[in-house]
Amino acid sequence: MTQRRPIVDALIQFQKRQPVSFHVPGHKHGILSGLPEEIQSALSYDVTELSDLDDLHYPQGIIQEAQLLLAEAYGAKRSFLLVNGSTVGNLAMVHAACEEGDVVIVQRNSHKSIFHALELACVRPVYVSPQWDEESMTAAAVSLNAIESALEEYPEAKAVVLTYPNYYGIVSRELAAIISLCHEKNIAVLVDEAHGAHFQVGLPFPTSALELGADVVVQSAHKTLPAMTMGSFLHMGSDRINVKKIQKYLRMYQSSSPSYLILASLDDARSYLQNYSQPDIRMFNEKRDRFLSSLRMIPHLTVVESGDPLKIMMRVDHHSGYQLKQKLEQVGIEVELADLFQVLLILPLLKQWHTYPFAEIRSRLKEAISMLEDEERQETKLGLTKFVDVTVPELSFEEIDVADQEWVSYTQVIGRIAAGMVIPYPPGIPLIVAGEKWTLAKVEELMNHLASNAQIQGDHRLESKQLSVLQQGDPVISKG
Template sequence: MQGKTPLYSKLLQFQSENNISFHVPGHKNGELISYNDEEWRRQLWKFDVTELNDLDDLHAPMGVIGDAEKLLTDLYGVKKSYFLVNGSTVGNLAMILASLKEGDKVFVQRNSHKSVMNGIKLAKAKPIFLSPDYEEEWKVETVLSERTVKQAIAQFPEVKTLILTSPNYYGMIGNLEEIIQLAHANGICVLVDEAHGAHFIGNDKFPPSAVQLGADLVVQSAHKTLPALTMGAYLHYNTDFIEEHEVKYYLEILQSSSPSYLIMASLDKARHYLATYSEEDWDYLQNTISLFRSELAKVSQLKVLGYPYIGDPLKITIQSTVDKTGFILQKQLEKEGIYTELADSNNVLFVFPLLKKEIAFPLNEIITKVRKALSENLSEIPYERKVSASIKKGQDIVELKLGETEQALRNKREISLNDAHHAICAETIIPYPPGIPILMPGEEITMYHINQIKNLLKDGARFQGSPSIYENKITIFEK
């Protein structure tokens, strides 16, 4: 048995099939890395070194790493930018721990990544969830409204930190500038998980970055849309609310003491890729995306969605016109070697590569594969489109029913999901992707939550956490 290498062997097999990547990481199986720099790909193993003389130290950068971070800082126009080698997760944790003390109340956008929720939990702060708007055609939660933020400030004037997610997973951006200005006018520090927006400053045709709009701390997953290796991310510090040494302190605690030079080198290369993105590159990208969207729209089984808000052109979302789930569509595309980023009950999400004009895109081959994937008769797979609309009125602003201290004093038990209405959840329920919790420990379980989980289970969603959820069971706190 020890002669086997199951993961390595599967990766070799997978890459030998020449699959087409519409998912992260942004280097797209190395295509954006090696289009004019084959040496970079050949040298990957040799770049896996450690903190040798002349190679600097991520935790005390005074040489080449410091120089690379300075170039990043200058590009984004902030006070200080940091390389992250443990993904946006470590950036979210660090900025939250630097901003909150035990017992602080904090506004947090409800459709935030689990790392944001975990950061609040580690800080022992008290989250006040602000529910985003709901888009009926897409059937997804979208962006936070300025109206909800105003209501929250009026209801909780003592809160001094707001955590936003922008763009959302589907690329949507709302009134981000107005919300940041509103928060600052009320003495509120704004933290933004901009995991999917590292490329926004590459051209003024992209949506504006939270960095440009005045957010105080911004975290970006460079690996999602830029040609960086997985776990490569950036943190941008640009605030007077928080001391920089607090952020650095938590980064030193949370980041690996043996940071990957491969990841750091890829972050340096990704910054260079973005800094040299030209108008000609944008024109080529825009034309290619427009052509791709128009060709997808010609496939009778598909509907290509248009943004209800400002949106990221790299994100392309489709739905079935014959009432098939996004999970089914995704599986059919995978049979033809087209791997997408995400499926939900209704949608499939493509993450388009951030092309430069020198990079060829096999449009005809991809559309041929899409048509072939959808030519299969799917009529025997039943599906009823049953997705609840928004959270019922009065739920725009929600506090936990049980705080961290109270949770520690309660016993837990597992019950049927059908019996969980009004119970207090004792586990985190996370469909993955996108990694946005439906329920958090201490949160009251509503019929909206129950129906949402049931629909996702029925449609074939995957969940992180207890496997009991697949048996329609959930863990609650006893009274």
């Protein structure tokens, strides 16, 4: 255990000297800022690559030390601090592992940043469908069987890209076996562990992908550890992927003016995790158990647990997650997301001395649920996408880029090839990606989201009920 936080310590030392700024950023330690006072004072730490403050892209001082401490905390061969979210980690990891035209096996319910990475790297994705998890009512992990089939059909695959856990904390029990299978064939396993930066704490949290043998793992420290938004980690578990390539793409995709506030918060988050003790874990478990038991006594409310103790789902009979979320907001409870069935809460990874107003939260929750009684009842039909085990897009990224597009009514898209993504957000998992065919199940799922007033990102004009598809003609049908 170490109490060292080299970036935090250097910033404190820097500020003590009360230096005068003739450098970027232009707010000059916050003096010129019109932001509220609390933010303005934090800006005195929002500095740039001055002497003693090192350089994220070529670290030799405090950032290098912070990254070494990070690798030690996670048992990684190399670790990197990211200031542009897991998004940038995913872009760099895929690009570093694959050459243009490579076949890459990808979990179909990946985050949009993975799809963007595939497109930027010009690879040939083979999508492997996840299994449906009845408990959480979400698309969860891919099975070992599905990966075996994909590898049999595409033995030339260069990498397998998986998400572990899913947004709701559901973890695959087969990840270790999948990794072994891939490694037998010398195929790299890249894991988007955006929601698992805290797994390193150990039980009762699931085993981390890094510990299970993954080659590269990307984590949004900001999602579950006390790091600032966009603060993330990238870890390398083996030498299968060239570290120089990872560094090259991180330099390309990340800002050349990385935020020291984010870097310091990552340094602090690593220290927080590294010093999370057994008494902390015991206290966390006790508080969580008490909270959940108290919630289970509220009529009409169902609480569902997932593999990750930080995540819980709440459902109210005859109402959608979107309706529940709206009522919760009215009583001042902001949840992580809503879907057709439920809302998702991310609990705080409390230490012994922290307090959280669980009793107050429970009473507000009861109030929100009683408000729902006056709302129209909504029964959500399960029109959810039935993924086919292994699929490839109908067209390659280049073919999609040059193909003509047209806007058609969403009642007429079945059988047509999508020209862009349609993404219910959150969780940000595309319902369809460019090059895939619209099916009845996908249109029904979209209808369900729309009927529940869900937010839908992507290439659509849903306000005028239109979706963009490729023009029908004689497109070259590619295998990849």
